[in-house]
Amino acid sequence: MELRRIETPGIAHYAWLLADGEQAMLVDPSRHVQKYLDTARDIATRITHIVETHRQEDFVMGAAWLARRTGARIYNGNHDTFGHGDCRLEDGDTFYVGKLLVRAFHTPGHTPESMCYAVYKDDNAESAWAIFTGDTLFFGDTGRSDLPDEDKSVENAGRIYDAVHNKLAGLGDTALILPAHGPGSVCGSGMAKRSWSTLGDEKTYNDVFTLSRQEFAEKKGGERLPRPPYFRHMEKVNLEGGLPPTLRQGDVGLLNTDSFADKSQNNYIYDTRLPEAFAGGHIPDSHSIWLGGLPVFGGWVGNADSAIYLVTDRNDNVDHAVRHLSNIGLDNVQGALAGGFESWRDAGRDVEHSGAITPAVLHNMDNAPQVLDVREIDEFDSGHIPGALHCYVGYLADKLNELPLDKTRPVVVTCGVGHRAGLGVSILLKAGFQDVSNLLGGMKAWSALGLPVE
Incomplete structure (x- = not known):
């Protein structure tokens, strides 16, 4: 048995690859699936099961694309908001990955369709070895409860509490907790900065275990978290299992200053340098969004139809910026300034300061x-x-x-x-x-x- 956590930089997203011999399950893939295929090859297995814990709202999912690449079957819950699934699971249903037994649990609250999956080493195991918890249970936190209906945040927080206590709490304190996100995700607010956790660990400090149902529901339901506008776009595309990548490495071309000035007029310019550099000089009317902030704030400024032009510190940052934007469905990146801001400055172009x-x-x-x-x-x-x-x-x-x-x-x-x-x-x-x-x-x-x- 092999377990690998595969992170998506910038959005604190975790996908999980669990293999038993020649079969493996990949939980909650993003659209850039090559890293999952490479990891599977590294541990001499193949992805046969693609498992979704819920319809993600903060990134473009890759289940449908990965299924096309591998022939794997998609497993998810029997709820309308999951979209396509080859195996639609009810609460308590099971399936096998090699000799590993996987049991599905319906755990609504964060979203109506949310599922968790407990993994047992064999049919005779009394306790779960691990639980893929999606956004139901994080390290030190749970998923936000306002997404289904902001006016019902407290009610939905109560549903999270019930799901955790009625479905997960008795699965064994040694069970690994394997969530879909870590600290920095927009899907929660108080995640602990730790690499691993168990169900027993969470019972000692996570609010969903240490507070009463009423206390937890009021605290979680009272969170005031911004809801990025690109969440709505993610809902639509992920209802169909997500999208394959549109732009590959090297697809976004470098433009000289004249071409950049001409083509970027009346479009979005994202300057990905640090704020201090932006203050020293920048292209007029550009937005300052540091490189690591693109997969969140790029979607606050523009949308899926926006034509975007990039100004980066170095030319080799362009592909990183494109990937960050691609993770939230912003694929209309039309070009990047060759040589970055230095080339603009050296060409004597208009410069704005802050x-x-x-x-x-x-x-x-x-x-x-x-x-x-x-x-x-x-x-x-x-x-x-x-x-x-x-x-x-x-x-x-x-x-x-x-x-x-x-x-x-x-x-x-x-x-x-x-x-x-x-x-x-x-x-x-x-x-x-x-x-x-x-x-x-x-x-x-x-x-x-x-x-x-x-």
Whole structure:
């Protein structure tokens, strides 16, 4: 028996390959399936079962494409929102992978169709060896409960609690917990930073075990998590088992400055450099989205139909950026600036600048600027710069007119460390604000200096 965790960078997604001899199951694949095929070959097995825990909303699934590549059968639950499945499983149904017995459990709450799969080493095993928990149970957390219906978040959190206690809690404390996501995923909020966990471990510290049903439902259901707009697109494409990749490595061409300037007009320019570099100089009307933030914030700015042009630190970052966007279904990347911003600068093209300021300088200013905090609301409420306004960066473009900000006065934008603030700065610049700065180090640096918060 062999188990491999295969991560998708940028979205904290885990797919799992479990092999027993010549048969293997692949749980929750993304659309870029070659890495799964390579891993299966490395351990001398073949993928015969493709298993879905639920219809993912934060990335394009690869079940249908992987099935075409391998001939494997797709296993999922008997619920309409799963879409296609060769083997539609009811609660308690079983199947085999080699000699391993796999039992399906319907565990609704995060989504109506959510399933978990307990793995037993053989028919006689009294306890599960591992449980593929999808987004039902994470390390230190559970999946968010607002996705089916925001108005029923507390009710759905109660369903998660019931599913965990009635279906999973008795499967054996030594069972490995194998979730679909880790820390940083938009599908949860309080995941523990650990590599592995067991059911017994989770019972000691996870809220779903340590709180009462009412306490858990109110806490989980009361979370205020942003819902990225690309989730709706993911729902549609994943209902059909996802999509094969559209762009392969090297498909997005490099454009010289003249071609880039001409073709990118009135389209989206994503500048993937760090915020400090963006502040020093950037192409006018571009969005600052750092490379690692593309698979989340790229989908807040553009959509599946948006023509996107890239500015990267180096030419060899282009394929990484394209892959990040591809994971959330943004496939209309039309080109990248050859040589990055340096080539634009050296060609004498128009350059726009923004500011950068340290916490100490901001704190000691006689004439305090306007401060805008673009973190999530729970982050803001946990402590922020006195007098700061708040708007989550994902909503900023749409809600900017509702904020009491003066375009003619300086604005300092802050977040956790400066990445999301960089996007906020670029949105304000596009809206005509004249003097916008990024607070370098964000609230992390502000707090490290012991500066006041409210």
